[in-house]
Amino acid sequence: MENTVLFNEYYRNWIDVYKQGAVREVTLNKYHMTSLWVDRLAPDMKICDLNRLTYQRLINAYAELHERQTTMDFHHQLKGAILDAVDEGYLDKDPTRKVIIKGRQPRPKKEKYLNQFQLQTLITSLKLESEISWEWFILLVAKTGMRFSEALALTPQDFDFRKQTVSVSKTWDYKGKGGFLPTKNKSSVRKIPLDWQVSIQFAQLLKDLPSDQPIFVRKKVYNSTVNHVLGRYCRRSQLPVITIHGLRHTHASLLLFAGVSIASVARRLGHSSMTTTQKTYLHIIQELENKDIDLIMRSLSSLNQ
Template identity: 30%
Template sequence: MASIVKRGNKFRAQISLYKHGEHKKLTKTFGTKSDATRWALENELEKGNGKQLAERTTTFAEFFENWIHIIKKNDVKETTFQNYLRTSNIVKKLFGDIQLKDLNDIVVQRKIDEYAKNHSRKTTHEVLLKIKTALRDAYARGYLATDFASLVKTRGKELPKRNKSLSITDLKKLRTYLLQNTDNEFNVLSLLALETGMRRGELLGIRPENLYVDVDDEYGIKVRHSISPTSEDTSLKTKNSKRDISINKEVYDILKAVPIKANGYFFDPDGFNQSAKLAQLLKKLDISKTTFHGLRDTHASFLFSKDIDIAYVSKRLGHINIQTTQNYYLELMPEKKHQQDADALNLLNSLSN
């Protein structure tokens, strides 16, 4: 079992090794306790050779923090790693000094339910997924006696969706305004969101070389980069995110006229305050409120309302599969819903004729 001892302003970490029939000690000194603990755990993990039951006295919060630095850091994108770091702070607040040996599904469920009181079901679910992954890893390494992660369920309030699709009426009003006021770069960015359904980071990641005109004089954007507020990693969210999106010539020419910034991109991230700017614009135009991501939802919902094939919509959005598109993005626009309601009632009425 590892030991951490403070010596002056330093922390000495020590672990026991058993090699070639002899017990040995491996020692190293660090400037902070967290660095010493992480080094000790990493070496304990590398020892392998059976169950590490002695480590069950480690708190779950400590295990989770060390686990994401040792295991997850090299397995996930930088933006995902930053999400794990934020979850680590949540785990510290929720679980405090609760040790691994004291964890079970009831304990974890109570903590998740506590978190769910002030958070949406979606947010709670995202936190729980990361916690479950850590719990399964802890079990696999022998730090937990049972694999109970699957027994813990997501609960929480179903909050109103913020990324609401605009109605067709509001979509037309907004699009007309944006086309008539392209001297403002935010308006161009918003227009592209409506016209392409691209994610905000993908729009901010457009470079001159990403624009294309093919042999059939079709215009488009090659989605190859994504700009994040939490990382310098510009790689795309998934392999399906790499795609070519067609646009009409008018929009293509509007984008081409935007001055290229010093970093080689068309748009400045501008503090990633796009949703706040959009809220001001929508209020000015007397249009229902939505987020900047809601423009992506609007694009998808509009295509769906016009009976565009769902496979095409899914590919255009860069989704992993059609199920993702169905689950999250294809809510009917109000006008389409009313039409579908009327069609359904007419079909039912025809049964009695």
């Protein structure tokens, strides 16, 4: 079996054969980015050069410039192709076995969510006029916890004002050429209850708009544009500057602190499982558990012998 072909030549061909048309464009772009990094870090590496030592050196070189989780993703994207190379006889053994994943220390994370008072301050400061704007987008995400791409894909026919719900059944390809795409997973297809005030407001806003056209998309949309609008309102109100995704975290956090069950929060957010919700909001869940322990102990101490 010919194994003197360059590893990245094999990898690029593997992407074209197995990933092109099989994964979403955003995922495909990640594979292409991995290929560019292999070009940069090991441009002359042949498949026959791949062994545990050379593969670990490649991973280590990548890890010097990236955080551990990003390095783990890089490894996983390479591993699929390498295992196929083993199956095809290019390699006798799996060089990725027992690889050690390293990485740079994570950067200090920005404030991810607002508390209830801060969110109220933000919503009160929004300049909500009689036509659709990014301010209305910010309000809707804050009230529903939708993902950015889900909210962009909303059309007037997704709203049921009689039942006070909005249906999430698609996303908007804002990273690519535009157009509707499927949701992130099956659990993301859902109906989100709306409060009466938002229902009345959007019923008025949408009454003359085309029923099947996206409400918020008029031209190419960038995540940074909407984040800039949100950031401007945060700074004006002297609040922590968060992103649109931070509004989703805010929504979930307020529900959890209000005592809404993890299962209900997971369904509302469109998580594939409660495990995802638990991992994402572990710090909040732990804080709530500490409050529960205090409550339990106070209740028990009130029982007289």
